[in-house]
């Protein structure tokens with residue numbers, strides 16, 4: 071009985087420790103506090119300050135945490151944040167100690183404001199308690215490219231309070247997406263709203279925008295209050311509407327990847343007066359298809375120069391290295407250089423093509439009896455190869471097959487000569503013809 075109670079107590083302690091560890095395992099985030107974002111276009115070093123974010127997933131975890139704040143830190147530059155969803159507190163965001171590359175994090179003051187975008191305006195039609203908005207608001211944006219995670223949060227502290235609560239967070243777990251041509255593409259984006267906030271349940275809107283080299287356009291806008299797609303500018307773009315309402319899954323689905331889809335996509339989530347967004351980069355990567363001309367190669371005699379052409383087509387992006395290789399009958403491969411590579415052309419679907427021309431000088435290159443000529447295309451989407459067989463005939467050291475073929479040819483020639491000489495000696499060509507016809 072005593073043993074049992076000891077075990078019981080021990081396991082209780084263990085569970086307690088585990089819970090303690092879990093609730094306090096959030097890493098301290100180091101962020102740059104940017105005072106005047108956007109003013110003057112650039113943020114100079116002068117108006118950003120290092121800030122520490124202490125994150126807890128439950129509201130009562132703070133007093134213990136505050137004791138851990140370094141005494142030399144500026145109290146204004148230490149934030150205590152409650153994030154019930156734990157978005158800011160997931161293990162992948164833990165910075166491994168000693169790692170040189172820190173995740174990027176920025177924190178800015180935020181001013182709640184209504185939006186006059188067509189699909190957002192309805193969210194602020196009903197009058198909300200303005201008291202709730204009169205608070206201390208901040209927005210953080212956090213990127214961990216190594217972990218492929220980006221998070222944007224809006225936090226609020228009631229007036230006079232030191233502790234902030236996450237009200238809205240938007241996350242993507244795919245910062246860089248690569249897709250093959252024609253494949254369906256999914257760009258991850260999800261959001262969480264504090265269910266205890268009066269802003270929750272008053273509707274939301276989701277907007278995906280596309281940006282490439284300063285050129286931006288709308289992809290899709292969804293009005294979550296009316297449950298309707300307010301605007302769609304990209305054919306085949308859609309959302310998982312069920313997942314969106316049930317789990318805040320705002321991932322964009324492109325049914326069929328095209329080259330022109332490469333670029334930056336911005337997922338913006340609107341709540342009444344609040345907005346947060348994350349950016350995702352999509353690149354369509356398609357390796358080339360290689361073909362060699364002429365194929366098969368004509369028989370070649372030593373001393374002859376053969377022109378071989380390799381055409382790479384249907385690839386994207388425009389980043390291809392073409393080269394040639396030769397593999398002799400001895401099985402050894404050796405490089406033949408890149409040949410003369412042409413400029414590229416772009417097809418209607420945005421894919422590129424490029425070719426290379428190789429002059430195969432059979433005397434200089436010591437190609438022996440021939441072998442395999444291979445065109446190699448190295449591309450970010452993968453390495454592709456195409457080969458043709460090269461036959462050099464009449465080479466000085468003929469093989470058994472060559473010798474036999476030569477003997478055969480000699481025999482046939484001998485037979486022909488014999489026949490012709492016999493025909494001419496025995497009779498004239500006309501008679502011989504007549505005899506031939508009679509026999510048939």
Ligand SMILES: *[C@@H]1O[C@H](CO)[C@@H](O)[C@H](O)[C@H]1NC(C)=O
Pocket residue numbers: 256260310313317319320321323
């Ligand atoms: C979000 O929706 C997409 C498309 O239906 C799905 O593939 C993905 O797994 C969902 N993500 C989550 C976290 O549920």
